[in-house]
Amino acid sequence: MIAEAGHALLWIAAVLAILQFAFGGIGVLRNDREFMANTKPVAIAQGVAALLSFLVLIWLFLITDLSVKLVVSNSHSAKPLLYKFAGTWGNHEGSMLLWVMVLAISGGAVALLEKRLSDRTLSATLAAQALISFGFYAFLIFSSNPFERMPTVPLEGLGLNPLLQDPGLAFHPPTLYIGYVGISIAFSIAVGALITKEVDPAFARAMRPWVLGAWIFLTLGIVAGSYWAYYELGWGGWWFWDPVENASLMPWLAATALLHSVTVLATRDGLRAWTIMLAVVAFSMSMVGTFLVRSGILTSVHSFAVDPERGSFILALLTIYIGGALALFALRASSVKEGTQFELFSREGALVANNLLLSAILGIVFVGTLYPLAAEALTGEKLSVGPPYFNAASAPVAIILILIMAAGPLMKWRKDDWKVVGQRLAVPVLVMALALAAFAIMAPNIGILSFLGFVAAIGVGAASIAPLWKRNLRRTPLFTWGMVISHLGIAVAIIGMASEASFTKETLAAMNIGDTRSVGPYSVTLKDVKPVAGPNWTAVEAKLEVRRGDTLIEERPQARMFSSPVTATNEAAIRTHFDGQIYLVIGEEQPDGRWQIRMWWKPLVSLIWAGGIMVALGGLLALLGRIRRRSAVDLLVRKEALA
Amino acid sequence: MPDAQYANTQLSDPAKEAKARELMLTLRCLVCQGQSIADSDADMAGDMRALVRRKIEAGESPDQVRSWLIERYGDWVTYDPSFNSRTAVLWIAPVLFIVLGLFLARGRFRKKAK
Numbered sequence: 001m002i003a004e005a006g007h008a009l010l011w012i013a014a015v016l017a018i019l020q021f022a023f024g025g026i027g028v029l030r031n032d033r034e035f036m037a038n039t040k041p042v043a044i045a046q047g048v049a050a051l052l053s054f055l056v057l058i059w060l061f062l063i064t065d066l067s068v069k070l071v072v073s074n075s076h077s078a079k080p081l082l083y084k085f086a087g088t089w090g091n092h093e094g095s096m097l098l099w100v101m102v103l104a105i106s107g108g109a110v111a112l113l114e115k116r117l118s119d120r121t122l123s124a125t126l127a128a129q130a131l132i133s134f135g136f137y138a139f140l141i142f143s144s145n146p147f148e149r150m151p152t153v154p155l156e157g158l159g160l161n162p163l164l165q166d167p168g169l170a171f172h173p174p175t176l177y178i179g180y181v182g183i184s185i186a187f188s189i190a191v192g193a194l195i196t197k198e199v200d201p202a203f204a205r206a207m208r209p210w211v212l213g214a215w216i217f218l219t220l221g222i223v224a225g226s227y228w229a230y231y232e233l234g235w236g237g238w239w240f241w242d243p244v245e246n247a248s249l250m251p252w253l254a255a256t257a258l259l260h261s262v263t264v265l266a267t268r269d270g271l272r273a274w275t276i277m278l279a280v281v282a283f284s285m286s287m288v289g290t291f292l293v294r295s296g297i298l299t300s301v302h303s304f305a306v307d308p309e310r311g312s313f314i315l316a317l318l319t320i321y322i323g324g325a326l327a328l329f330a331l332r333a334s335s336v337k338e339g340t341q342f343e344l345f346s347r348e349g350a351l352v353a354n355n356l357l358l359s360a361i362l363g364i365v366f367v368g369t370l371y372p373l374a375a376e377a378l379t380g381e382k383l384s385v386g387p388p389y390f391n392a393a394s395a396p397v398a399i400i401l402i403l404i405m406a407a408g409p410l411m412k413w414r415k416d417d418w419k420v421v422g423q424r425l426a427v428p429v430l431v432m433a434l435a436l437a438a439f440a441i442m443a444p445n446i447g448i449l450s451f452l453g454f455v456a457a458i459g460v461g462a463a464s465i466a467p468l469w470k471r472n473l474r475r476t477p478l479f480t481w482g483m484v485i486s487h488l489g490i491a492v493a494i495i496g497m498a499s500e501a502s503f504t505k506e507t508l509a510a511m512n513i514g515d516t517r518s519v520g521p522y523s524v525t526l527k528d529v530k531p532v533a534g535p536n537w538t539a540v541e542a543k544l545e546v547r548r549g550d551t552l553i554e555e556r557p558q559a560r561m562f563s564s565p566v567t568a569t570n571e572a573a574i575r576t577h578f579d580g581q582i583y584l585v586i587g588e589e590q591p592d593g594r595w596q597i598r599m600w601w602k603p604l605v606s607l608i609w610a611g612g613i614m615v616a617l618g619g620l621l622a623l624l625g626r627i628r629r630r631s632a633v634d635l636l637v638r639k640e641a642l643a
Numbered sequence: 644m645p646d647a648q649y650a651n652t653q654l655s656d657p658a659k660e661a662k663a664r665e666l667m668l669t670l671r672c673l674v675c676q677g678q679s680i681a682d683s684d685a686d687m688a689g690d691m692r693a694l695v696r697r698k699i700e701a702g703e704s705p706d707q708v709r710s711w712l713i714e715r716y717g718d719w720v721t722y723d724p725s726f727n728s729r730t731a732v733l734w735i736a737p738v739l740f741i742v743l744g745l746f747l748a749r750g751r752f753r754k755k756a757k
Contacts, residue, residue, distance in 0.1 A: 233678075233682060234684065235682040237682045240677060240678065240679070240682065242676075242677035242678075243677060244677065270751065271751070298677075338750070338751065341750075341751060341752060342751065343752065344752045349752070352748050356744040357741075357744075359740070360737060360741050360744060363736065363737070363740040364737050364740070367732075367736045368733065371730075371732070371733050375729065381717070381729075382719040383718035383719060383724055384671050384718065384719055384720070384721060384722050384724070385722065386669065386722025386723070387668065387679075387722055388669050388722055388723035389724055389733065394737075397737065507653070508652050508653050509652060510652055570684070587684075596652075598651070
């Protein structure tokens with residue numbers, strides 16, 4: 001009965017989505033206040049229905065209901081509780097339900113919280129959001145039903161992929177999806193404003209907090225995913241330019257550009273059409289990413305052709321939605337004026353450059369990700385596009401972008417004088433020159449990209465604090481703090497990346513008990529190897545004595561073997577020190593009885609993720625700052641109205 | 644069991660090992676999903692690492708090793724698409740994006756004459 005309830009809730013949510021679309025649509029077309037007002041409760045109800053349906057699925061996983069096909073194929077009664085819970089979305093159907101739930105809840109949140117948009121635009125927004133939801137409900141119900149029953153109830157489930165049995169699974173997908181799908185709000189608001197022709201600064205101020213909110217989660221989700229891959233895969237890599245990673249990076253790049261262009265629109269009434277376009281592109285990238293990940297097309301174009309139902313469904317949906325939004329855009333382009341023009345040398349000018357370069361990187365990632373698929377589909381020949389291409393093509397653009405990021409916040413809106421900006425930039429430029437000299441002398445052999453990365457990041461680090469100079473820090477608005485911390489976070493992350501790329505030390509050894517090898521400033525002795533067991537795995541565990549100067553610590557990396565399904569995983573021993581991480585892995589036993597031990601010393605590597613978290617934290621401060629200012633302004637308006 | 648000697652231990656010459664490692668990071672593990680042979684536990688990745696190290700140790704250049712592998716496994720094996728008629732679009736695209744972006748942005752700016 002429970003599974004049927006979940007299934008029924010999906011249908012109810014789908015019907016509510018139709019209702020929401022109809023109410024919103026009629027409200028806008030007839031300018032009918034009542035219909036417009038009624039769209040909101042329907043949107044909230046739709047969010048609640050989707051949430052309940054999702055909770056039902058979680059419940060089925062928690063109790064390991066083996067009459068449900070999805071639970072049987074992806075769970076096991078002996079699995080730790082955390083992974084029964086998080087395993088709910090560790091599979092196609094469950095993760096799509098999570099996806100749709102976030103979509104529905106985003107719509108509900110807009111209905112509940114958005115007070116700035118005009119009633120017409122809000123209704124049009126909710127109608128657009130409902131239309132998207134409806135398509136994905138149909139996808140779930142007709143081709144990916146998570147609540148499908150088994151014809152006969154088996155004794156045990158097949159278990160969850162052990163690579164996913166990690167706390168990362170509880171955190172990474174939900175965070176990523178809130179950002180990934182939350183950006184749908186920007187899409188819907190853009191579509192709504194196009195329909196009602198209300199593309200103006202007020203619309204931008206309404207859209208901004210939603211973009212910020214989604215962007216914060218997207219940033220955290222990507223950072224978490226990167227760290228998870230880093231410690232789980234056991235080879236010390238933290239970003240692979242894998243299509244699945246690119247699928248999350250593309251919406252982030254678009255959302256980052258949008259975040260900056262929406263500020264130009266809100267502050268200076270410029271970049272109207274461009275902002276709309278970016279909002280459409282950002283969520284389009286989320287849908288493209290979903291298509292890439294969920295259709296099976298990545299494994300091979302041919303495996304997609306063998307079972308094309310799901311892939312074709314999503315492809316059809318995204319064609320309709322993106323095509324529809326672009327058609328609407330083309331139709332309305334003449335009525336959306338591009339807004340105020342501005343001087344090249346101004347804050348706006350820097351933000352346009354930011355948008356241009358972020359979009360170029362987005363384009364590079366997009367082409368690089370899809371090119372192999374297109375080439376295979378057209379010519380039948382397989383080729384690979386990987387890190388060498390992405391680094392070579394995007395890093396030069398990224399370095400120019402970073403330099404503009406240093407200067408932009410120090411420039412005035414409207415028009416600035418390059419001499420004055422030059423004075424403001426004097427100290428950061430000096431710092432950068434010193435960094436350049438220092439690296440050229442002390443580390444002449446590092447790669448050119450790492451070298452430029454270090455120098456640019458150190459300059460940006462100095463410049464990003466500059467907006468705070470000569471300011472009363474207590475009176476500096478929160479969103480200025482947010483910008484400073486986010487930009488500083490980018491600099492911190494780049495220093496981590498450059499350091500990891502240029503100063504990592506690697507030792508791959510075959511060791512007998514008692515052998516000692518060194519890696520970076522450490523010497524590592526293999527003391528013992530013994531078997532250990534966990535709830536659903538067995539493992540060999542190495543006892544390693546790790547010495548640096550006078551300090552001695554013990555590390556215990558494991559090579560685990562899971563029983564259901566049978567899979568081997570690495571549990572690397574990773575220890576963070578103030579100046580880097582030591583990363584130890586035990587591999588296989590060789591025929592001669594020696595053990596393969598892999599060791600890395602990665603100076604400052606943790607700055608990559610610490611910087612990423614700073615970027616998200618800056619976003620959070622900016623969001624709080626905007627909300628606070630909004631309430632202050634609302635209060636002022638109310639007081640004036642009373643007076 | 645892959646050739647353990649070179650699959651999981653480094654070359655004694657650090658310069659050659661650095662070359663080998665850089666090359667391994669750009670070769671696809673053919674049985675994995677989106678991993679290079681430097682990042683994979685798969686036996687085949689181990690075999691390929693051993694092969695790369697042995698060839699580099701014997702004095703072959705990374706480019707020679709890459710070409711040798713492409714001859715056997717096709718372009719699929721290299722993550723570094725070389726510039727040719729099939730990949731031209733890939734390499735021209737970034738320049739195209741920037742030019743297109745500048746073209747679109749030019750209308751946004753006020754003309755110099757006030």
